Amino acid sequence: MNGTGCPIGEARYREIVSAHGAGGRLMHSLIRDVLLGGEARGAVVHDGAVLDVGGGRIAFTTDSYTVTPLFFPGGDIGCLSVWGTGNDLAMCGARPRWLSCGVILEEGFPVEILERIMASMRSAAEGVGAEIVTGDTKVVERGKGDGIYINTAGIGWVHPAATIGPNRIVPGDLIILNGDIGRHGIAILTAREGLEFEHGVLSDAADLSDVVWAMLEAGVELHCLRDLTRGGLASGLVELSEGVDLEFRLKCGRISVDPAVETACDLLGLDPMHVANEGRFVAVLPEGSVESALRVMAGRGHAGVVIGRVGAEGPAGVRLETEYGTESWVRMLSGAPLPRIC
């Protein structure tokens, strides 16, 4: 038993369950086997596609946003739908340039709320230097939606120096994380359930394209990037590790969790490693690039820290070393403890 997550037995599922959208193993198998028709089977499904258009390379990605509530501490569905898609582009080494906006509205949704959300979306787009150039609206009957769902597809220019992807990960690479984990999921959950903790938790939702672009401009050699949304840090790293068939070793003490997030996770029986982020990512890069990467991150307000290393040999999996020298395997998220966080 390698402990990296037991298969959930996808074949048993005849109906869609919440976990199919939760960012764990079941969602990835659904995207690979059903959406992409098995063509990508075995490959690591990356955040976006990189396409050659003659005058350079563009990245292209899509994300639908169904977050509830629509407004939460630190953001709303509007800015999230720009940052989330922009961050997928950033993970390809691209800077968002053009965005689409497809909204599915439920009858009865207040126009004033829609206007606030769209204003937030446009403001976030301006902030990342992108334009919303095409849009579509559909309206569904009451009880067939949940106020508003937004799809944002995005196109961005890939940095000329970027060659980023799981296949570039090599033994000895270091793994950098850009801040504390779990704030987005907990912020959503507390807003949704009306929970109160001593210190309110703000979502970490933010643009990542600026810091990634700055690293590329500074000549940082980035092997692979992964934003840590649904399924959290654990799922992102396990998927990468399995995809490249190399062991990742993490130092538990390096991974920072806000005390309020820790309290909330303890109370709710959640592991912060599985809780979603919307402004956190890992960079896998050669040791020689770490110093400049951390310098660029710090200059842009990101608390970057080396959390681990890619091992020299398998088996694939993510091992977490505690401060006491004990070790455990990190598992990909299974089930859906926190649905609809993005």
Place this chain on the structure above:
Amino acid sequence: MNGTGCPIGEARYREIVSAHGAGGRLMHSLIRDVLLGGEARGAVVHDGAVLDVGGGRIAFTTDSYTVTPLFFPGGDIGCLSVWGTGNDLAMCGARPRWLSCGVILEEGFPVEILERIMASMRSAAEGVGAEIVTGDTKVVERGKGDGIYINTAGIGWVHPAATIGPNRIVPGDLIILNGDIGRHGIAILTAREGLEFEHGVLSDAADLSDVVWAMLEAGVELHCLRDLTRGGLASGLVELSEGVDLEFRLKCGRISVDPAVETACDLLGLDPMHVANEGRFVAVLPEGSVESALRVMAGRGHAGVVIGRVGAEGPAGVRLETEYGTESWVRMLSGAPLPRIC
């Protein structure tokens, strides 16, 4: 009174109503004023954005699909989500190349149905020469969706010879329609309501990018293209006419309607001019290009016919001349007699 459609009084709407998604005036004001933040106010909202990428021009567009039922005579939500988006690209003079696929699934949706839909989507993509390169799934609780909603954004290469847009329409241009109207809307409606007519009506849902590309390759000078989806032929032409402030004059006898569609429309109190199509478009072009356009259309199985002409002067509006010499103004669709047809 110019008769081109009385304003619905958008300001009165504080909540989203079905008509906001129906393809008429209310939807267009919502997209312009709220989604695009008024920046496109006064401009004709075209089907997609044309973007210069150095090595050529790409078109970029998005559409969400909420059609019910998911399977209908002549198609399903899967192929529709490829053709619909591909047709928006075609209306920019582009051939679809890369597609995204974002699905919003309701818990409990049968995986087998999802597989059938995705197979239809991939097959349609292959048929138009496009690849689905990026995807996303979200799952919402029962009662917060309707089985499946699909968003398909698309990128296509614009033909080097294409300069297509409302601003190119000039007095004297002719207007070509590529077939009979109203079949898609009636096919959906009969499938949804379980209605039976003597002759079943098949949706006209089809790819249009092939015939448009062939016209461009044949050197046909296309001034403007418009696919006739939500709101039908009437809404598409009224919007164009108002956008360019020129009168369009149509010959009623040239516009063909299948007898079964006509019967259904009579029974249901619908005007075929307002009923949605998913494989019909108008081309506005100079008289000198008409013959070759019709030849290319015929070679690809499209029953192209000249239905009218752009007048030399205003006021803007679409006039329909009957065979008896009487005239009436064509109005943009108001209300939402046929919701969720795409």
